[in-house]
Amino acid sequence: MEQFEGKNILNFIKELPNDATCKEYLAKYKWQDGFVCPKCCGNRGCMKKDYKYHCYTCHHVESATANTLFHKVKFGLQKAFCVVFEMTTSSKSLSSTQLAERYGVSQTSMWFFMQKVRKAMESSKKYPLSDLVHVDEFTVGGKEDGKQGRSYDSKKKKAVIAVELTNKHQVKRVYIKSIDDYFSKSLTPIFEEHISTSAKIFTDKWRGYEPLKATYDITQIESSNGKNFKKLHIIIHQIKSWLRTIPTHVSKEHIQKYFDEFCYCINRSQSKQTIWHNSIIRMIDNEPMTWKQIKQNVT
Template identity: 50%
Template sequence: MESFKGESIIDFFNTFKTDLDCLEYLASIKWKGDFRCSKCNHTKFTIRKLNFARDCNLCHHVESPTANTIFHKVKFGTRKAFGIVFEMSATTKSLSSSQMAKRYSISRPTAWLFMHKVRSAMHSSELNPVVGTVYVDEFVYGGKENLKQGRSNNTKKKKIVAAVELDEKGGVKRAYFKRIDDYSSDELGKIFQSHISPEAKIKTDKWTGYKPLKKQYNIEQIKSNTSDFFQINTIIHQVKAWLRSTYSWMHEQNIEKYLDEYSYRLNRSIHKQSIFNNLIIKMMNQNHIGLQKIKISI
């Protein structure tokens, strides 16, 4: 089955008209290479037309296209699940779980749980650290906004550090975010360890928390009120506006998941034609996640 490409929701639902269409799509991804029975390693099989499952010719173990993937035990229909994945990846802003629940006629807790499963696949592999020019800055989200300058220690606000990579023309290439507990070098160092190469040219403001990181990273500290910080300030403004306009509330332990969603779309904005298919592949390569693994209750 050919990979779906495009951003049109009409084309999307014309391609995936039934749950069976979606299962066929998942099967074509899961068994793109050679089939090997998970029980006996036999390579010969029969396809069950009812759901495109593989029936091992030797031990007759039957494996569905969704088994051992994030789509495992999706009880509201694969087509609805595909629709949610499409809207979370190919659209600009996605929807809240309440809106998604109404859109696909499922309960809000069901939408919330599945959307967090999708976000788990949106999490960066952290295998391609930034090696070019990157700006790092922190911001807070939540609680009452004020115009006071400096770093807020308000416990009601969620503290986040951002890293924005620029391309050769000064445009945004990639952006990553990490939730932090405070502004110490240990906490700020989380985003360096996950996403920034020691070879990168890094610019931060003059906060003392960055100074210990200079031992390992190429950091230049400059005043944050200069035009150099325009792009990262724009991204921070956009992500805060997106969070406010889409989600009424989120638990502090979950905010990084929402930021992963934002990063996933932003970092692939020039590949929107294939972003849905790429996310489906990531979901197929990730094991089933239950509510207990999400940790934070609804």
């Protein structure tokens, strides 16, 4: 079975019409580099007809979904593949309520699985922003007042955003991180995790960025109500619109997962043909997660 590419859902269903073909697809890419038994580390075995691998050394039998984020999926592998397809190819965020109704499953089971997909969408932190970077903070939630600047409304969720631009000031990559406040200590992690010390960084004149100048090349300029950071504020507007499409409340404990989903999709907007397949590979490469781990936001 060849790697699926594209955004056409009819072609997707045609190539993966049932649970068996989805299991075959999963098995192919799970063991594409060869089988290694998780029990005895042996590499001799064979694929059984139900796409389980049988180890010749210790006779352990492993399913295609075992040790992946598809482990114990509650509603069938084809539906799970379709949910990943919709989350990665849609231009808007999707709620668990919407998808639960669409696929005829419980909202709780859908929310649990979608959080697993968002786990796979976390940044690897291997490719820091290294060119022209604009950084600012923003808030989501609560009553939108339309005002520029920092909000200290306790009902709003605070975040800091870093946008890398090309020489023509087109958006190249985006990262967003949830923060508790606007102090330098809270602003530092997005720099350490996502911005290279070689980057040319522009921020507004907020004093929280001052201590970071010792490590990073930061130039502080007037925001002029966002006019000097036009592309950055377009992205902020997009993330707020993205979150508004979710008809249920997003808690502060889980807001980072939704930021990760948004960044994952926007950073791959030029590679939508392969985004679904790459997401499946990430689901395979991640360890299974329990309900308790996701509810407690364990990473």
